[in-house]
Amino acid sequence: FRRVLFRSLDSSSVYLSLSEIMAVYWTIFSDRDAWMDAAEFESNLTDYVTVENLNGTARKYWSELDIEVTAITVPVPGLQEEKDAALRAKLDDMKASMSPEEIDALVEQTRAYNAFVEESNAILMPEELNALSVETLPEEVSYTPASETKIGDVRLVVSEIDSPLIRVSFRTDTSAIPFEDLFDFMEYTSLLGTLGTEKYTREELPAKQANVSASMTMYSSASEDKETHELINFFLTSWYALPETLEDSFALVEEILYHTDFSDYDYIRADAAMNYAQNQMYMDSNGISFGVRAAASNYSELAKYLYYTNTEEQMNYWNRLSNYTDEEMDAMVAKFDGFRDIILNQNGAILTVMGNSENIIRSAALGYALISEFDDTLRESVNYAEMIPDLPLHMAIVTGGNVVYNFAAADLEAAGYESEDGGLSVVQKVIDDKLFYPELRVKNSAYGGSSALFTDYVFVYYSYRDPKVAETFAVYDSAGDFLRSLEISESELSGYITSVYGDLTYPIGPLSAALNGINDLVTGEDTYEKTMKMIRDIKEFKPEDIVKYADLADAMVSENAARVTAGMKSMIEANADLYDYINYNLMDADSEAAEEAAGELIEVIADLSAEDIAKMLETMDENDLRSLVSYVMDYFTDPNTGEVDYSAVFDMIGAFLDSGWT
Numbered sequence: 121f122r123r124v125l126f127r128s129l130d131s132s133s134v135y136l137s138l139s140e141i142m143a144v145y146w147t148i149f150s151d152r153d154a155w156m157d158a159a160e161f162e163s164n165l166t167d168y169v170t171v172e173n174l175n176g177t178a179r180k181y182w183s184e185l186d187i188e189v190t191a192i193t194v195p196v197p198g199l200q201e202e203k204d205a206a207l208r209a210k211l212d213d214m215k216a217s218m219s220p221e222e223i224d225a226l227v228e229q230t231r232a233y234n235a236f237v238e239e240s241n242a243i244l245m246p247e248e249l250n251a252l253s254v255e256t257l258p259e260e261v262s263y264t265p266a267s268e269t270k271i272g273d274v275r276l277v278v279s280e281i282d283s284p285l286i287r288v289s290f291r292t293d294t295s296a297i298p299f300e301d302l303f304d305f306m307e308y309t310s311l312l313g314t315l316g317t318e319k320y321t322r323e324e325l326p327a328k329q330a331n332v333s334a335s336m337t338m339y340s341s342a343s344e345d346k347e348t349h350e351l352i353n354f355f356l357t358s359w360y361a362l363p364e365t366l367e368d369s370f371a372l373v374e375e376i377l378y379h380t381d382f383s384d385y386d387y388i389r390a391d392a393a394m395n396y397a398q399n400q401m402y403m404d405s406n407g408i409s410f411g412v413r414a415a416a417s418n419y420s421e422l423a424k425y426l427y428y429t430n431t432e433e434q435m436n437y438w439n440r441l442s443n444y445t446d447e448e449m450d451a452m453v454a455k456f457d458g459f460r461d462i463i464l465n466q467n468g469a470i471l472t473v474m475g476n477s478e479n480i481i482r483s484a485a486l487g488y489a490l491i492s493e494f495d496d497t498l499r500e501s502v503n504y505a506e507m508i509p510d511l512p513l514h515m516a517i518v519t520g521g522n523v524v525y526n527f528a529a530a531d532l533e534a535a536g537y538e539s540e541d542g543g544l545s546v547v548q549k550v551i552d553d554k555l556f557y558p559e560l561r562v563k564n565s566a567y568g569g570s571s572a573l574f575t576d577y578v579f580v581y582y583s584y585r586d587p588k589v590a591e592t593f594a595v596y597d598s599a600g601d602f603l604r605s606l607e608i609s610e611s612e613l614s615g616y617i618t619s620v621y622g623d624l625t626y627p628i629g630p631l632s633a634a635l636n637g638i639n640d641l642v643t644g645e646d647t648y649e650k651t652m653k654m655i656r657d658i659k660e661f662k663p664e665d666i667v668k669y670a671d672l673a674d675a676m677v678s679e680n681a682a683r684v685t686a687g688m689k690s691m692i693e694a695n696a697d698l699y700d701y702i703n704y705n706l707m708d709a710d711s712e713a714a715e716e717a718a719g720e721l722i723e724v725i726a727d728l729s730a731e732d733i734a735k736m737l738e739t740m741d742e743n744d745l746r747s748l749v750s751y752v753m754d755y756f757t758d759p760n761t762g763e764v765d766y767s768a769v770f771d772m773i774g775a776f777l778d779s780g781w782t
Contacts, residue, residue: 141158142155192766192769253614254614254617254658254659257621257659258625259652259656261625261651261652262632262633263636263637263647264281264630264633264634265279265648266279266472266634266641267641271471272466272488273469274466274488276472276484276488277471277641278480278484278638279637279638280475280476280477280634281475281476281631281634282630283475283476283630283631284362284475284479285360285362286473286475287358287360287361287472287473287474287631287635288358288360288370288471288473288474288487289357289359289471289472290356290357290470290487290491291357292354292464292465292470292494293354293467293469293501294355294463295353295501295504296500296501297353297459297462297502298502299502299507301455302429302504303433304452304455305340305455306340306434307388307437307452308456309339309340309355309459310339311388312376312377312380313329313336313338314391315380315382315384315388316381316384317375317376317379317381318379322384322387325376328372331365332365332372333360333369333372335358336357336358336372336373337356337357337358337359338356338357338376338377339355339356340463341353341354341355341356342422342426343643344575345644346576346643346644346645347644349420349421351421351422351503351504353504355463357373357377359373363479366479366482366483366486367486370486370490373490374490383453385446385449388449389441389442389449390442392442393438395438396438396439399434399435399438403435403519403706404520404521405521407517407519407524408525409430410427410430410431410517411525411527411582411684411685412574412580413574414515414527414686415527415528415529415574415580415582415682415683416574416578416682417510417511418529418682419529419531419534419577419682420577422575423574423575423578424505424508425504425505425508428508431705432703462499465497466491466492466496469491471484471487474631474634474638512700513681513682513683513700514682514683514684514698514700515683515699515701515703516684516686516698516699517684517703517706518702518703518704519686519687519706520688520757521688522688523586523688524588524589524685524688524691525582525586525685525686525687526582526583526589526592526685527580527581527582527583527683527684527686528593528676528677528681528682528684529578529579529581529681530578530579530672530675530676530681530682531577531578531579532573532578532579532672535579535671535675536671537579538577539573539576540576540650540654541654541657542620542654542655542656542661543657543658543661543665543669544669544672545620545654546613546617546661547603547666547669548571548572550603550606550616551571551602551603552570552571553616554602554606555598556568556570556581556583556595557569559595560583560592564586564587564591564592566584566586566587566588566592567584567585567586568583568584569581569595570582581596581676589685589698590695593698596676599673599676599677600671600673600674600677601670604667606667607663610662610663613661613663617659617661621658624651624654624655625651683698685698685699756769
């Protein structure tokens with residue numbers, strides 16, 4: 121075949137290459153002319169690869185599929201060992217069938233290949249690339265400072281960038297929301313941009329947002345004052361726009377803020393039920409977020425607030441809201457006008473703009489015009505941190521699942537340390553790699569263990585999906601002695617230092633660099649100077665400096681330090697002597713209402729025909745289906761052991777499949 125090709129084609133290297141392609145295509149497609157289709161495609165590539173064609177292909181094969189697949193994987197004990205044994209037997213049989221000469225030849229081939237790899241690496245990685253040392257690490261950070269002025273009572277923070285893209289945000293103070301209305305207020309802000317407005321239905325609004333903006337968000341949140349550590353509550357609206365859509369994006373923000381339609385009570389109730397189900401599932405499977413907040417709450421007002429507004433109180437609120445009568449919905453919605461007056465208030469308002477000089481001027485004018493219509497009434501702030509109950513220092517939180525998460529926390533500053541300390545970041549890497557990884561991950565089979573800072577002044581140890589409790593806290597207890605006895609070379613330490621350097625100087629684009637500058641002015645931070653100081657710290661860090669942090673490790677496990685476990689009931693109760701208090705409220709909030717709802721749901725489904733199930737599923741969107749799956753899985757999960765009755769789950773799935781649902 122090649123001889124025929126060579127006789128019929130030019131002898132240039134291009135056509136010799138083509139001859140290979142022709143042979144391959146003939147072999148694959150059993151068609152000697154198949155190469156012509158490939159050549160025709162490549163020669164007309166620009167005609168095929170168009171936005172329209174790519175979008176059409178994406179719609180056809182990705183977004184418009186009418187097939188969904190549910191896959192459940194169940195680990196089989198001993199299966200990996202079986203596979204390893206089978207492979208070992210196969211290799212032994214192969215070796216037994218080979219002559220000594222063949223074995224020697226194979227060994228020689230392997231030796232030659234390894235030598236080739238080493239030689240190739242030496243060529244690809246010359247010595248010059250390894251010339252960078254800790255001492256010569258560049259002291260530079262990607263950062264664009266912002267500037268600030270005032271327009272009336274409104275702070276205007278801007279950052280000029282060489283880009284047509286515009287980012288706008290405004291932030292207002294929400295600390296005047298009455299404590300008893302806190303969850304109604306959070307519900308109100310979560311519905312902004314989700315429900316329809318006077319101009320746009322709930323279904324039309326997402327398309328309108330996408331047409332005039334990108335990443336448009338509206339939410340209430342909290343932070344801390346960097347000096348006093350006091351809680352700061354705020355409402356934030358932010359979005360990106362292009363010059364030609366800037367005015368329309370401001371008009372849409374105004375439409376949402378002033379003209380959202382809250383009359384769709386059925387949607388609000390269903391949304392609350394979905395939030396309840398999703399967060400129930402999340403808390404059962406991932407205790408890391410609320411566990412670390414519980415541990416840090418004894419030292420941080422922010423942690424205390426976030427724990428309170430994201431655990432049982434929030435779950436109970438969603439459960440009540442999902443069952444509100446229309447009269448109760450009327451009473452809640454009646455508060456929303458008052459909430460709007462508080463979030464749309466000029467006092468303490470901050471307008472930020474990122475863009476080129478022309479777009480900054482345009483955006484500032486539009487932003488000030490919007491904010492100038494806000495209410496300017498002075499209101500008294502509420503100290504939420506004083507009103508939220510304190511958490512016990514040593515506590516456990518019972519959830520579903522069959523693992524736990526273990527936390528220890530201490531006030532960094534009270535222990536005599538500071539967050540703007542590059543040396544602490546190096547020691548974190550050392551502890552994580554040389555103590556927590558081998559002890560928690562390798563020996564105890566936890567998914568992971570690490571140390572971290574929550575805010576700037578609460579130091580935390582945590583383990584992730586951990587099958588142990590007392591053993592993990594024993595590892596935490598050993599950290600001080602570990603640091604005192606650790607011997608580490610300069611070269612080994614340089615690896616940890618360069619790793620920290622990479623974290624501090626990770627590459628970011630001009631938009632992110634400008635946004636960092638804006639956020640610094642808004643929050644009162646100076647991340648540039650902080651990062652530069654930490655770089656200087658790590659470059660000066662020596663092996664003998666590690667022992668200086670042993671006292672901090674001791675403070676992490678003292679009686680004044682927080683100790684928290686979140687997760688499986690039986691594991692927590694087996695270690696009850698470690699805690700002053702065991703919180704069953706999350707389990708109660710989850711299991712009682714969920715079990716009742718799931719039981720009713722499953723009884724209803726059991727009585728439905730396949731046709732009825734099919735009709736029900738047609739009316740459900742993706743979030744509804746997720747909630748349904750969550751209910752079914754929770755109903756068939758033993759709350760004490762975390763074990764799932766898969767046969768019952770499969771029976772339920774079978775009922776769905778019988779209905780024609782794929």
